[in-house]
Amino acid sequence: MKTRPAICNRKKRFATREEAEEAAARAPFTLRAYKCSLCHRFHLTSRTKGMKLPVHELDRPE
Ligand SMILES: [Zn+2]
Numbered sequence: 001m002k003t004r005p006a007i008c009n010r011k012k013r014f015a016t017r018e019e020a021e022e023a024a025a026r027a028p029f030t031l032r033a034y035k036c037s038l039c040h041r042f043h044l045t046s047r048t049k050g051m052k053l054p055v056h057e058l059d060r061p062e
Pocket residue numbers: 003008009036037038039040041043
């Protein structure tokens with residue numbers, strides 16, 4: 001993912017993907033962890049558009 005320096009500087013950084021995903025899990029909305037190409041750490045993004053969600057996460061009939 002392409003990240004602009006201004007966004008990188010503003011965002012919280014996580015040393016590992018695990019740490020980032022743990023923080024994402026605690027958020028009241030959907031966040032995704034991604035590796036930043038500028039600081040080589042992990043950031044969280046709420047932009048999930050275009051990302052494929054696993055089918056098993058959707059509602060299914062009994
Ligand atoms: Zn960054």
